[in-house]
Amino acid sequence: QQIQEDLNKQLLDNLLSFLSRSHSEFQEKTTGWTCRMKFREIPTAALVLGVNVTDHDLTFRGLSDVLQDNITPYVALLEAKDCPGIKNLMQKLMGQLMNCDIDVDSLEDEDYVQVSQNRIRCSMSSLISWYESVTKKTDSETPSKKRNSSSRHWQSPPVVVIFKDMESFTTKVLQDFIVISSQHIHELPLVLIFGIATSPMIIHRLLPHSVSSLLCIELFQSLSCKEHLSTIIDKLILTSQFPFKLGQKVLQVLINIFLYHDFSVQNFIKGFQLCIVEHFYSQPLSVLCCQLVDIKKRVCSLSHDQCENIRRLPSFRRYVEKQESGKQIELLTNDSFLKEETEKLLEDLHVYHENYVSILRCLHVFTSSLPKYPLGKQIRELHCACLENRVWETEEYESSLQLARMLNKTDLVTMLQQCVEILMSSSGKGFDKTVEKLKEFLTLFQNLEAEASQERDVSVSSQKEFQKKTDLYHLQKTLLELKESRKSKKLTKFEMLRFEVVDYIDSLVRKYLVPADERTLQEIMYFNAATVLRGHLNAAPRTALHTALNNPHWYLKNQALKCDGGGISNKAPDICIVYKLHLECGRLINLVDWLEAFSTVVMAAEEPNADAASSDQVDDIIHARFIRAVSELELLGFIKPSKQKTDHVARLTWGGC
């Protein structure tokens, strides 16, 4: 679990670094703005953040922290839901500003009293007087106590007001606020920040020209959330630092939720964390999922039960079956031998991860520039493909290799250089030879260049042909030609070399990008319960309700309730009977008919030879039960009373479950 905490911290660090990166430019601007106050414009930053609303909160908190640290102590965050009117807005603004002032110099108590007095009158003039008093005080104080944080800010720090969700503010509130503050811009250096989720056009839609002319708007585009995601994936999943890995299906589920549903990096991270918790909770062997240095200690401390657990792992069984019989028995009976073996295997797994990541990046370098992206544009797609099965057996891989065989020289050389860089920077040990080999290729290419100047007419013509025909339209034709040409004429040196390079890359891929499923003991590190995760993250409340009401035994665990087919059993709870009956009705349901049907179902169990009196006069108890069930349905939102017809209720839901 401490690993999880590590992860959390890492994630937050990542996010914060993003924020500071995207806003560093912004801060410079803010400093510049205050210089130009000669017009009556309020400097305004429009921050376009994309539609992932759930992430904004964190972004803004980070932003205000950064601003408070570097530029001004006076930052107010305003949310639309707090400000239905201009009055509430001012109150909120004053409260936040004065509180943050108290944070800066928390020593003076009489200051606090003053503030609470001021709160009664929430208007711009009192805000201005407060601002003047505060700035004056800091001016006089800064020489005396230099260590004060205010020395970092300059003499008259601007007051930054952040509107978190520009879209939801009512037009009038914003207009009024802008008009008011524009009148006092000389006394109170305000800076507005609008958080915009959709597009900057919203400013023009919300504000008339007379108001927007009071603003001096600059636009800042924050990172697209897709890019954000790929960096997160890059840093979290495609590293060998964290022993915990996601299986292919799980990763796919997480990415799908992200792309299809909310674009929220926050939710992605939460899902990731959920995976970690679930993994450590459900997998008894997850103690072994730790950093390489700890493995030895932990393996030694394994109990007998845990060893049995290891023996039960499917991947381990496969491994055992491959060994010769003597070793098999040792593995299955001797605990200490098993421990040694496990340690070795886990170390193997670590090495495999390290190699995997760097080779994956190399392959990505190659495939990402191919036309039509047979293996996907993003590295995450490639990663998924590699996890799923042996990548070299797929059609896409075949076609991409074929395309790679037709690359022109400059591209090929740059790619090789990139690969060399990646491999050099990676920590894997077994790459020395690979790097050498690649470098050898590079020198060969350079040599070739020298030679090419002599026999230009041969190679250039053929090369040109290939360059022209790299688009997919001509692919088929070129391939045919290639086959013919292979037979007919001798290949040029360049082509030979190119084939060699591609073959070598192919061999690397075959060697290192083995899907994790085939590795022994992968269960310890990989979390693969995609259905569990989907159940947790992609909740389907309506479907759940439907199943609960349709097949009560699903939840109640009572065998008697299990009914066959479409029949309505009378043993089920009342609400289930009512629900099933209501499914058969149209938009408007006659209550009397419904009640009759209900009583028939309920009475069916009791003696069919019910006396005449109770047959036409429904039993009071049944009546009461019916009414209770119907009101429960109303509470669940399935029906509502209708005014169109007396004694009828309207259905609110239709199919679609």
Place this chain on the structure above:
Amino acid sequence: MPNLEHPAYPAADLLHLESLVPCRESQVSMLLSIFGERQQFSFPSIFIYGHTSSGKTYVMQTLLTTLQLPHVFVNCVEYFTSRLLLEEILIQVQSCSSDTEQTSPVHCDTLNDFVRLFKQALASRELQDQTLYIVLDRAEQLREMEANILPAFLRLQELTDRNVTVVLLSEIVWELFRPNVGCFEPFTMYFPDYSIGHLQKILSQNHPPEYSADFYAAYINILLGVFYMVCRDLKELRHLAALNFAKYCEPVVRGEANERDTRKLWKNIEPHLKKAMQTVYLREISSSQWERLQHDGGEPGQLKGLSAHTHVELPYYSKFLLIAAYLASYNPVRTDKRFFLKHHGKIRKTNFMKKHEKTSNHLLGPKPFPLDRLLAILYSIVDNRVAPTANIFSQITSLVTLQLLSMVGQNDQLDGPRYKCTVSLDFIRAIAR
């Protein structure tokens, strides 16, 4: 041009005043004659209206300050509740009376209190014999306060029995103010828009000191020639003039042209101004960006305006939800069956009719639709099966917060909420790609 003449005020002050308020001489002299002498009771309330930036506020302020008349100046937008407004007036009155007493925080909740406190404040003042002017800027806001505020201000002289005149400044005519209960009719006065000549005169008045007035006037002439067609707002024009003047002066600074060479300067500035009209005037790019651009001499193409970023990235299902919402808003219910069912009957024949309907529907605007219909259309337009998960529902609400959809009618979420699609066809087209 009538010179300002009034027996009560010294001629020097009047002359100064005249230089400060160009093109508004007639209005000022009218006001002066209404105000009369300092100690004379004036008209109880005056209502001044005129279009945006026709100098109402400016004229009143300069008039009152240069002649040193006791006055209170309050903007009604800023003091948005009646309590704030009244308290602010009282505070200013107290500060008018200056040295005598320490201004203590006043609490004034109702108009009754206000009248009492106002009397007190005036009684303690030495200026009792002078008329006090209360100027309420943007008086149209008064209509939204309590019903008794506006009539009371109109009769303040009568109510307080003091020498006070209330001046209301507004952009709309008095007829829209008049409360239904009988009230005192103020003296109404109209400030007409500035003509092009007036604008020229006013703009050329504040020329930068390092250049001659003639030079600046020529520049203003060119500027007005370009912008007068689209903008007559004095504030905007002044802003534009200040922004573009540096560019205009460039040839002079470089020594390529002298100040008299208007033709050359015109050639230089004209395309530039046209560009400015497309960008700065609409606030597509901010003025600081514009200045930086001028400084670098770069192309404005690299700086994309606000409206250039119209593209919105949406998650996969959100896109479909929005498209479904759009279809549900603009197609009548009875066509649903025809469009979205597999076994529809005759669609070829009705093709023409459909087109006709669509245009009229677009003119009518979006119609509300229930949630179920939205989901049904969503299921039919998405290829693969969609589970009605919580995520889908939460996306609908997030679309509402983004103001792409809007909720119509009652607030009860359980009672079949109805939505409306608020985006345009172009937006949908961009998304549907």
